Amino acid sequence: MKKIINPYRSTENGKCFGCSPDNEQGLQMDFFEDGEYVVSQWEPKTHLSGFKNVLHGGIQTTILDEIACWVVFVKCETAGVTTALNAKFKNSAFTDKGNLTVRGKLISKDRRFATIHAEILDPAGKVCSEAEVQYMIFPQEMAIKKFEYPGIEAFYE
Secondary structure, three states, X not given: OEEEOOOOOOXXXXXXXXXXXXXXXXXXXXXXXXXXXXXXXXXXXXXXXXXXXXXXXXXXXXXXXXXXXXXXHHHHOOOEEEEEEEEEEOOOOXXXXXXXXXXXXXXXXXXXXXXXXXXXXXXXXXXXXXXXXXXXXXXXHHHHHHHOOOOHHHHOO
């Protein structure tokens, strides 16, 4: 797996709820590229539980959206915004049973839209939740000017 650097960390947008290591209230996700997947090994916190150490569904949906965003950054090499997210909850994601694996991959892409499949797996590899996420993607010039997209080179050493 190849480490993906968070180039937004030192910008004004460096407090992202999903990925900023400096947002104490956030998810503090970090990312790796593994073939066609963008992957995060994420340690859930018990304060994010909805019921008896089960990760809240809204938090799971946020995690699925965040991994999809990073797929857009590194696989589409641009920025975008979520236009649709269809989540399915299959098994409980526990906050007290170890790290969860979050992964996403690009399913399709055209000039304006990208579709990403994202999933959260428990420590045994069982799918807890999954989503099909649609992003409106921007031409790179617009992504750079309006959304501070730093270019693909900024994501790798």
